[in-house]
Amino acid sequence: MKSTKYVVTSQDSDVLPSDIALKIYELGREINVKETCFGVIIDGEEEDVEATAKEIRAMDPSNIFIKDRGFPPGDPRRCRGHRGGGARPGFYMMQHESEILPLISRGLAAEARGEEVPSSIGAKKRPSLEELEVMINEEFS
Amino acid sequence: MVKVMVYPPTSMILADLVERTGHEALVVSKEVRKKVNTPGLDSPPLNMTPDDPKKGLKYAAVDVPSGVRGRMALLGPMIEEADAAIVIRGDDCTLGCTGCARTNELTRFLLKTKRIPLIELDYPEDEFSAKQFVHKIREFLEGLN
Numbered sequence: 001m002k003s004t005k006y007v008v009t010s011q012d013s014d015v016l017p018s019d020i021a022l023k024i025y026e027l028g029r030e031i032n033v034k035e036t037c038f039g040v041i042i043d044g045e046e047e048d049v050e051a052t053a054k055e056i057r058a059m060d061p062s063n064i065f066i067k068d069r070g071f072p073p074g075d076p077r078r079c080r081g082h083r084g085g086g087a088r089p090g091f092y093m094m095q096h097e098s099e100i101l102p103l104i105s106r107g108l109a110a111e112a113r114g115e116e117v118p119s120s121i122g123a124k125k126r127p128s129l130e131e132l133e134v135m136i137n138e139e140f141s
Numbered sequence: 142m143v144k145v146m147v148y149p150p151t152s153m154i155l156a157d158l159v160e161r162t163g164h165e166a167l168v169v170s171k172e173v174r175k176k177v178n179t180p181g182l183d184s185p186p187l188n189m190t191p192d193d194p195k196k197g198l199k200y201a202a203v204d205v206p207s208g209v210r211g212r213m214a215l216l217g218p219m220i221e222e223a224d225a226a227i228v229i230r231g232d233d234c235t236l237g238c239t240g241c242a243r244t245n246e247l248t249r250f251l252l253k254t255k256r257i258p259l260i261e262l263d264y265p266e267d268e269f270s271a272k273q274f275v276h277k278i279r280e281f282l283e284g285l286n
Binding site: 001002003004006008057065066067068069070071072075077090092093094096097100101103104106107108110111115117119 | 169173174274275276
C-alpha cells in the first residue's frame, strides 16, 4: 500500500529540505520527493517510506519531525494549484506546531543527553548589582 | 507495540514522539488515507460513504449536528482501537475553519471514559516546560511496554 509522510525540520536545524531530498536520492529507493519550505513530502510503498523515514530522522534526530499525510503530493483535491490558491486544509495546525518545534527539539536533545528534568522550576532570583556588573562586563568587554 | 491515540488527532509533534518510542500513533491522516484509496469518493474526508453516518450514530445521537456524526465516523473507530492516549489540554489550535468544538469535547470524553492509560498535557510555552513535556511523554510511552 502507498504511504505519504511529511518530513518537517525545526528552525534550529542545520539540515535543509534540499539535503533531505539529496539523501533520499542517494538511497535509491522508489520514492517520490517534493521539496517544500518546511521540509519535504515523501511518497511511495509503505515499507520503503518507513525505512526512508528512519534514515532521514537519523540525519538530525532532535530536529526532524515526521508525520503521516492522507493525500499523496500534488493530489488535485488538496493541491493549491488546482484549487485556486489559499492555505491547504491542515496548514494552520502545522503552522501552530512549527512555532514550538524549536522548544520540542531542545527537549529531545536534553533527553538524549540524559539531563535531569526538575519537577518544577525554582523561583527566579533577580541578579544583584555586583552580578549585573559582572554580566555587563562579560557581555561588552 | 501499543496503539496510542493522539489528541489533537492531526498533531505532528505527538505522532512523532509516539513513533520515536516504537509505538503506533493513531492519527486522522491514516484514516483519511484509507478513504483516499477508496474508489468512488471525490473529496474525502468531506465526502462520505453511506456506511459512515451509521458509524457516527454509534457515538452521537441523531439530533446531534451532522458534522459531529461525520467527524465521529473517522475518530470513533480510532478511539475504539486505542490502547493508550495522549491528550493536549486547551484546543485553540483544533478550532480552525474545519474544526468542531463539540467533536473535540466528545473525543476527549470518550477517551477519558474508556479507562485506558491517558496523559493530559499543555503545549509548552518555554524551554523548561518543553523539557518537562518531552520527558513526561517519554516516561508515559516507555511505561506502556
